[in-house]
Amino acid sequence: MDEIETLRDLDAALASGTSLRGLRIQDLDLTGHEGQLLARSDLEGIVVLGGRLSPELGEHLRLHGALVFPTDPHAPVNAYRASLYQPHELYAGLDSSGYESTPDARAYHWAKDADLHHDAFVTLLRAIHDDSVTDALGEFLGGSPVVGVMGGHALKRDSEAYAGAARLGHRLASAGLVVATGGGPGAMEAANLGALCPSPEAVTEALGRLARIPSFHPSIRDWAQIALDTYDEIVRIPLSDNGVRSVGIPTWFYGHEPPNVFCNGIAKYFSNALREDGLLARSTAGLVILHGAAGTVQEIFQSITPLYYAEEDRALPPLVLVGVDHWSRDVPVWHAIEALGRDRGLGRAVHLVDDVDEAADIVLGHA
Template sequence: MADVQPNSEQPRPRHPHDADHEIESLAEFDRAVASGGLAGRRVQSLDLTDRTFALLSTGTAASVFLGCAMEPDAAAKVRADGALVFPPLPDLPFDPYRGSLYGPDELFEGLSRAGYEATPDARTYHWYQRTRADGDVFASMLRSIHDDAVSDALDEHLAGARVVGLMGGHASERGSAAYAGTARLGRLLTRGGLTVATGGGPGAMEAANLGAYAAPFEDSMLDAALELLAKAPHFTPSLTDWAQVAFEVRRCWPGGGSSVGIPTWFYGHEPPNAFASHIAKYFVNAVREDGLLARCHAGVVYLPGAAGTVQEIFDHATPNYYASRGGPTPMVLVNRAHWTEKLPAWPLLQALATERAMAGRIALVDSVDEVPDTLARLATETAS
């Protein structure tokens, strides 16, 4: 039986020259031109209409231009050099060639003026629904290019970070004790030097990203934010109201801590949350799920959830069972009654771990208060 799952996404190793090889800003473009040219470079999603002279006077052999706006004579010249040019697609509600992760302001642009349905996030979801139903091969290709670009940006962002995943369902409502507890856990882990990563949606996912956002502030900030958010406990019936309250919190306390959200348009009826500072949003849920878990080298915490969280537990258990990612990583399930009675994933996980290295990397705890010490203990056992 193979150790590596055939469709799994592994975080891609960074080439030592990637910082020079990929050009994702005009400043990087100008430095490359000044230091010897663009030959062999990958230029992502830049407006180069003001860089026509540089393009005409610089070698671009074997370069690739992904979604870069250029004047016609510049585009003709780089093609004549042998460069590969993927033109911008201005009618799309998203940029398939993007060189960076999303931010909340980008995905929710237009929320305050026209409501959620006018935002890029909602328009991209509707495009996805329409093109998936059509079976359009060109749209499928664009989705694949987009998701690969997002994975590349995610690896760049997380390089060197100690990432801990917090997984849980969307049912945890603002104003509940469970939501507040998850937020305090996200804050504590962030203050401990970890990068919190979630599925990027509402409920427990939002609470964990909120906690990370609150990390730089005094403790009273989180209490006040929780009270404010409770005005719109759930993203139904009004997703617009739910999102606007979150942005009200961000306006009251700008400059919060960093964390990552990794949602998907496959579940587009669930919006991304506004507290993840960096958002890797995918079309393909399988790539999103496996990629999220694969990047959480510091462990994953599983809060009470339903089918999606159960899936994540066993998506994580499989590479831990086979030790196919360099060794098992910690798994902490929170809420004994939930995981042994309501959805008894824990007994099965224990059975799988028998006589395996992962046996020392799994734990079941009663509350979020036990999580930091448990993660530290499992990490120590992992290191030993």
């Protein structure tokens, strides 16, 4: 079965002279190909996921054994999308109508309303959406080495800790790693920001601009608008490698956390469980855990489980907690990690350090 995600791929399939049976056509405007498709009868097993097609073509496809998945014109997002989100896409309409009018805010309310009213069709579309995003994320990252950076959403842009997280992200990305975060504000935004910036000077300049709106409280609109303006300035500067440096993986499960924009691509999910598992599983080059609270603690122990059960002779990626006092006193999870790692490979993979430079040294030394 071939996945057809671009019109170029569809043109090639139509011109190949081979049967179209079994194709998966995802999120394409078929109006320019209707004549060719109406002339074909070898359509059994084709699956058409969303996109645009006339009622006539839809009927023709179904009569010849194809399966056409419907769209929902009321849905604020495309359930069958074949690519990751881009920052301006999620925040469309922000400058004219405010945050509540954006696709990002509307998607959260759409999902919440469906849960309240037990709408099975919306639940199905959300599941298809998340599977499509997972597929797009895998294609986007390819075989690139990924380092996950976790941390709390409350970190303010004008703090030294935020600047430190940005420097960490920049150093990791400049060494050839893709920096992946939970895609939210605070420490996550800082790491994505640093990774996206092409130079230390760009990091410093961006930090100065963003500090004028240190938090998304009380106004998500102001917080996001200055970020979008800063993002536009950053991406105007060409990179030598033109590669992926920064990815955000947020969720609409946390409706109070707007997504940060400093990413080459944003994989936003309705399911927090799928989002968490995808983020941690893709962090093949290691994990760095900055200050955080309940959500970050959940990520720590979720990442520890596969390390705990890993085969003893397997080389494990590092898991580095930053902040000795924070993780041993304020949120004392380190003692449990130490106990779990005793006499296991986990014990060699976990580290507790006091600053981001030490964390970067460990990750880059392993890579």
